[in-house]
Amino acid sequence: MEDKKAQIIHSAIQLFQAKGYGGTSVRDIATKAEMNVSLISYYFNNKDGLLRNIFLLYFEKYFQTIEETVFKHSDKEDSEFIYEYIHAILSFHAKEHVLSRFVLREMATDTQLVRELTATYLMKERQYFISLFHKIPVQDTPAIPDRFLLLQFKSMLIMPFLQAQYAREVWQLFPNEPYFVDRHTQVIMQWVTKTWVLPPKQRLKVAY
Amino acid sequence: MEDKKAQIIHSAIQLFQAKGYGGTSVRDIATKAEMNVSLISYYFNNKDGLLRNIFLLYFEKYFQTIEETVFKHSDKEDSEFIYEYIHAILSFHAKEHVLSRFVLREMATDTQLVRELTATYLMKERQYFISLFHKIPVQDTPAIPDRFLLLQFKSMLIMPFLQAQYAREVWQLFPNEPYFVDRHTQVIMQWVTKTWVLPPKQRLKVAY
Numbered sequence: 220m221e222d223k224k225a226q227i228i229h230s231a232i233q234l235f236q237a238k239g240y241g242g243t244s245v246r247d248i249a250t251k252a253e254m255n256v257s258l259i260s261y262y263f264n265n266k267d268g269l270l271r272n273i274f275l276l277y278f279e280k281y282f283q284t285i286e287e288t289v290f291k292h293s294d295k296e297d298s299e300f301i302y303e304y305i306h307a308i309l310s311f312h313a314k315e316h317v318l319s320r321f322v323l324r325e326m327a328t329d330t331q332l333v334r335e336l337t338a339t340y341l342m343k344e345r346q347y348f349i350s351l352f353h354k355i356p357v358q359d360t361p362a363i364p365d366r367f368l369l370l371q372f373k374s375m376l377i378m379p380f381l382q383a384q385y386a387r388e389v390w391q392l393f394p395n396e397p398y399f400v401d402r403h404t405q406v407i408m409q410w411v412t413k414t415w416v417l418p419p420k421q422r423l424k425v426a427y
Numbered sequence: 428m429e430d431k432k433a434q435i436i437h438s439a440i441q442l443f444q445a446k447g448y449g450g451t452s453v454r455d456i457a458t459k460a461e462m463n464v465s466l467i468s469y470y471f472n473n474k475d476g477l478l479r480n481i482f483l484l485y486f487e488k489y490f491q492t493i494e495e496t497v498f499k500h501s502d503k504e505d506s507e508f509i510y511e512y513i514h515a516i517l518s519f520h521a522k523e524h525v526l527s528r529f530v531l532r533e534m535a536t537d538t539q540l541v542r543e544l545t546a547t548y549l550m551k552e553r554q555y556f557i558s559l560f561h562k563i564p565v566q567d568t569p570a571i572p573d574r575f576l577l578l579q580f581k582s583m584l585i586m587p588f589l590q591a592q593y594a595r596e597v598w599q600l601f602p603n604e605p606y607f608v609d610r611h612t613q614v615i616m617q618w619v620t621k622t623w624v625l626p627p628k629q630r631l632k633v634a635y
Binding site: 333389 | 450451528536542545550552553585586589592593594614617621
């Protein structure tokens with residue numbers, strides 16, 4: 220049973236990637252998965268239900284990765300902890316690169332489903348990022364509102380996977396390879412240690 | 428004549444945004460633009476032709492912005508020049524935010540057209556970025572390949588516009604407003620001055 224569900228999801232992701240969500244029909248998915256259309260209806264109701272299922276599956280895995288990392292490295296010192304945290308998120312995206320690219324692209328559309336998911340999952344992610352951010356030592360540097368830095372942080376984490384083709388063709392970087400993950404973690408860490416330092420007043424701003 | 432072309436493009440962008448490229452038909456576009464389908468065929472051949480036209484229009488405007496900025500600020504000192512350069516690109520994205528979001532999202536798909544555009548326009552952009560990069564003073568810092576920094580640079584420039592909804596709903600930041608453009612330029616400049624400094628050997632690597 221679970222195998223069939225997984226098979227439908229796998230076929231759907233491939234078709235959505237190649238033809239876009241709007242350009243793919245339930246019939247296309249059934250054909251690719253070598254299954255009857257009625258089975259898709261049975262499991263997912265319709266195409267929207269299938270998309271929702273893919274999103275939920277993705278975010279559950281994503282938060283599981285973060286939570287496991289936090290648990291596993293909780294006794295490490297701050298900068299090491301942050302390194303492991305970033306590395307785990309990038310490894311997740313690298314491992315799930317096809318799914319990740321699809322989800323990140325779909326999250327850039329303006330639909331009811333995306334708004335719902337943003338309100339739940341991305342607000343949860345926000346809390347995780349703020350917690351991480353609070354691990355950074357306080358210093359006196361030019362005051363820039365934290366939200367801009369957190370947006371920049373998010374950009375760095377997802378951009379190579381969302382624009383994988385750009386990374387590959389323009390810079391010959393392959394975001395799904397372990398080498399990329401390691402180096403990109405280092406580059407983000409360099410940014411963290413050099414620019415993620417804010418005066419105490421600024422740091423509080425983010426929690427409103 | 429040009430008005431009608433512009434009207435078709437405008438309607439197409441709105442529909443592509445709302446329903447996706449695959450989910451929009453030429454008939455939908457004709458209905459929205461209040462025009463006969465045959466006129467779309469006359470100007471753009473088909474839906475692919477229309478998409479190509481939108482991309483070309485966008486990139487022409489984009490490079491015009493960069494070129495004008497380079498020309499206008501060529502006598503400024505390096506850090507000021509870089510500031511104006513970043514500010515001009517962000518202003519362009521803010522001004523064209525609907526079109527920008529659409530093009531950036533479509534560029535994340537894997538089609539023949541996207542590959543072609545990457546090979547021409549994004550390789551041209553690459554050259555511009557490398558030239559800008561060479562304005563940064565050389566210092567001794569941990570060696571990280573430039574390509575990673577340039578990928579990071581690109582991420583920062585486009586991400587808020589591509590994930591505009593995320594910026595808005597999660598961080599209450601509004602990328603199409605002048606305030607955002609000014610502050611985001613400052614944040615990127617902070618990153619440039621603090622992490623964009625590499626030993627000479629590393630800097631050459633990018634030009635191979």
